[in-house]
Amino acid sequence: MSEAAVVGSPDLHPRRTRWFAIVALAVAGGAMLLITVGGIGRNLVYYWGPTELLAAGDKAVGATIRLGGLVAPGSLVRGTGASRVEFDVVDRKGATVHVTSDGVPPPLFREKIGVVVEGTMTRAGYFAGTRLMVSHSNEYRVPGEKSAEDVKDAMRTTRGLEGELGARP
Secondary structure, X not given: OOHHHHHHOOOOOHHHHHHHHHHHHHHHHHHHHHHHHHHHHHHOXXXXXXXXXXXXXXXXXXXXXXXXXXXXXXXXXXXXXXXXXXXXXXXXXXXXXXXXXXXXXXOOOOOOOEEEEEEEEOOOOOEEEEEEEEEOOOOOOOOOOOOHHHHHHHHHOOOOHHHHOOOOO
């Protein structure tokens, strides 16, 4: 053997390389398992409606939950200032959960709108919300009570604006 061949190439044995690969994969797999099992409990958020939340009983107390439903008509009570609201969330099955939230509600928040509240159920029987989100459709409607003809007229008034707004051909 020449001196260049001995100095330039590492001493690699197939058996040693195979064991190194097996040990490296085992360590990586163990690390992934540890990360998955260790962190999943703290980061898990349940999404329930009032029916599921009430059926869970004591399991819901202390768990981070996203409660979804509609803000019940006549149940909204605003506190002093911009924050602190209380309301009831109802679902299609008729179940109701009372919610209190100290956060500032979004501008679209009102009665009879879909809402998702992140928080936890308390032993006192109400849901303590920490984050309030409203859900609404992505469908645009012309404000007010408009007929189909009025909507067509509104659409006609926007034709030809493409050139005025700097749109490219």
